[in-house]
Amino acid sequence: MDTLTDNRSVIEIVFGKRSRLEVLRCLYEASNEISGREIARRTGLSHQQAHQSLKELVSLGLVEYKIAAPAHLFYLNKNHWVVSEILQVVFDKEKSWLKNLLDDVTDGLPKQVVSLILFGSAAKGRLRAGSDIDLLALVGREKDKKAVLDYLVTASVKLGPKYHYPVAPLVLAVSEFREQYAQGSAFARNILKTASVVKGKMLTQIL
Numbered sequence: 001m002d003t004l005t006d007n008r009s010v011i012e013i014v015f016g017k018r019s020r021l022e023v024l025r026c027l028y029e030a031s032n033e034i035s036g037r038e039i040a041r042r043t044g045l046s047h048q049q050a051h052q053s054l055k056e057l058v059s060l061g062l063v064e065y066k067i068a069a070p071a072h073l074f075y076l077n078k079n080h081w082v083v084s085e086i087l088q089v090v091f092d093k094e095k096s097w098l099k100n101l102l103d104d105v106t107d108g109l110p111k112q113v114v115s116l117i118l119f120g121s122a123a124k125g126r127l128r129a130g131s132d133i134d135l136l137a138l139v140g141r142e143k144d145k146k147a148v149l150d151y152l153v154t155a156s157v158k159l160g161p162k163y164h165y166p167v168a169p170l171v172l173a174v175s176e177f178r179e180q181y182a183q184g185s186a187f188a189r190n191i192l193k194t195a196s197v198v199k200g201k202m203l204t205q206i207l
């Protein structure tokens with residue numbers, strides 16, 4: 001177990017193990033103190049992993065707890081410089097980067113796009129390393145598809161070095177999407193349930 005006698009810096013220890021970051025992120029997003037069992041549930045870590053990470057983070061002074069028998073309730077020590085000056089910035093940026101990417105994509109979006117829709121893992125909040133940013137562009141006319149696809153592909157190449165998540169575009173005419181939905185397409189119906197509109201008309205307006 002990492003301890004304060006470890007010759008690495010606190011930052012090296014914190015960022016050196018995924019489970020520690022998962023626990024810190026969970027506590028940062030929590031509105032109040034939570035138990036180790038609840039932390040394990042929210043992060044998907046085993047109880048043992050969560051407990052070990054909490055023990056390490058408490059020893060580093062990043063996490064504190066209070067006893068509410070029979071449980072220990074954990075919370076971030078927001079006075080610790082690593083939390084206030086580093087983790088807060090990292091986690092806030094982590095939340096805003098996707099919005100920034102989408103803003104960059106829509107800056108100059110062709111007028112032929114009736115609706116630009118985010119779907120897949122990004123829309124569900126389940127992005128992982130290697131994931132794509134799935135975007136569906138609905139256009140009014142079949143002949144507009146190529147120009148819009150070219151724009152989105154170019155945007156993906158341009159933004160790749162900045163965000164490191166490739167944009168995976170799909171372009172359909174509104175009539176195509178309506179037809180797929182009418183035919184009971186699992187893809188179209190899943191889009192309606194889980195996707196979010198980035199720019200343009202709501203799906204309910206289109207269907």
